[in-house]
Amino acid sequence: MGKIxxxxxxxxxxxxxxxxxxxxxxxxxxxxxxxEEYISAVEECLPFKEGPTVTWLDISGVHDEKIIxxxxxxxxxxxLVLEDIANTAHRPKVEEYEDYLFIIVKMAYFNPEAAQxxxxxxxxxxxxxxxxxxxxxEGDVLEELRERIRSSKGKVRRLGSDYLMYGILDAIIDxxxxxxxxxxxxxxxxxFMLSKNADQxxxxxxxxxxxxxxxxxxxxxxxxxxxxxxxxxxxxxxSESTSIYLRDVSDHxxxxxxxxxxxxxxxxxxxxxxxxxxxxxxNEVMKVLTIFAAIFIPLTFLxxxxxxxxxxxxxxxxxxxxxxxxxxxxxxxx
Numbered sequence: 416m417g418k419i420x421x422x423x424x425x426x427x428x429x430x431x432x433x434x435x436x437x438x439x440x441x442x443x444x445x446x447x448x449x450x451e452e453y454i455s456a457v458e459e460c461l462p463f464k465e466g467p468t469v470t471w472l473d474i475s476g477v478h479d480e481k482i483i484x485x486x487x488x489x490x491x492x493x494x495l496v497l498e499d500i501a502n503t504a505h506r507p508k509v510e511e512y513e514d515y516l517f518i519i520v521k522m523a524y525f526n527p528e529a530a531q532x533x534x535x536x537x538x539x540x541x542x543x544x545x546x547x548x549x550x551x552x553e554g555d556v557l558e559e560l561r562e563r564i565r566s567s568k569g570k571v572r573r574l575g576s577d578y579l580m581y582g583i584l585d586a587i588i589d590x591x592x593x594x595x596x597x598x599x600x601x602x603x604x605x606x607f608m609l610s611k612n613a614d615q616x617x618x619x620x621x622x623x624x625x626x627x628x629x630x631x632x633x634x635x636x637x638x639x640x641x642x643x644x645x646x647x648x649x650x651x652x653x654s655e656s657t658s659i660y661l662r663d664v665s666d667h668x669x670x671x672x673x674x675x676x677x678x679x680x681x682x683x684x685x686x687x688x689x690x691x692x693x694x695x696x697x698n699e700v701m702k703v704l705t706i707f708a709a710i711f712i713p714l715t716f717l718x719x720x721x722x723x724x725x726x727x728x729x730x731x732x733x734x735x736x737x738x739x740x741x742x743x744x745x746x747x748x749x
Contacts, residue, residue: 425494426480426487430503430536430551437476438553443468444564446573451565457485464490469576470545471564475553477501477538490515490547492540500549503536507637509644516541516652518580518641521634522556522587525597532594532627534634537587541580541652548583556590557583577657584642585664591635591671595678598624602681609685613692621689625682632675639668713747 443450443463454460463470477483477500487497496517499505510517518539526533537555540547548557560582563569571582601624608617642665646658653661721728721740730736 426483426497426501428478428480428501430478433476433478433552435476435552437474437479437482439482440473440475442471442473442561442564444471444572445469446567449564449567449572457482457489461489464545468544469579471579472545472547473557474547474549475555477503477536477549477551486547490540490542496540500538503551505536507634507641509641509648511648511650514542516580516645516648516650518584518645520584520587520638520641522550523591523594523631523634524556525594527597530601531623532598532631534630537583539580539583541576543652544576546576546579546583557586560586574657575654577653578660580653581657581660581664585660585667588638588642588664588667588671592667594631595671595674598628598678602678602685605685606681609688609692613689613696618686618689621682621685625679625686628675628679628682632672632679635668635671635675639665639672642668710748714744717744717747 439454439457439460441450441452441454441460441463443466445468450463457472460470460472474482474486480501483497483501486492487494492515493512496510496512499517499519505519507520508518516539518541520537520539522535522537524533524535525531535551535555538549540549560571563571563582571578601620605617605621605624642661645653646661646665717740
């Protein structure tokens, strides 16, 4: 959904404020040849689209509403799809239209400097001989796929736009393994730190990691539904051969979900271990305090009795009473 009170179908950017220019990148190819160039307007890609080749229009930046509207006019895209493209807060989904498919997925990055996972929305429009990908900013996990197109490695140059769609989805899903690998290293490091010294700073890191895993699960679970829907789709845009490849992506998605669940259980276990460790430390402190209390309570009693200001206390008039008091005190303490 767009901004509050806006007319349905109105393109209104919802996301992080950006002032960088939108970049439009074209990769047009067939089995024998390919063309690659940057263009300045959507209309410049129309000659490629109308040809017999497969055209991949990659748009980096969805904050320019003018370009999104122009894209809708040139490719006859439904206004509600354009609205969803400009709204980066959507959950992953797939929608079938008469002559194209609309897919939203989430691309994940691990930021080593902040030690956290960053997410970016990627929208795909898949037509008969073209794929349009729109992402929030420049830089992605698709460079290896572009290299395969340039060098004609694999099957991507021999197959159609549905296989290109599969290649994009496969690259995005596989990058989750790299994210999980980094999160797994964080968990191992935290477990080691937990065995050495459990402090409030470590507790904050554990809670932060658990929050990231919960958010990761909320994103990857609907992506599993997206791949499943594409597998079951009767759309003529997806060939039977590509459906077999989508089955492999679906298996990867299931494995990622299971790994995230495992990491969540491990994080919950670390929280329990932290609380147990803190409780044990508190018990040790209470044990020491109890020992001191057991020593000083009878001594405090004696000091209190003989520290009273009663006039008649016979033993106070006895000569060796002070020495006897100290002897009794030391014996009690020992």
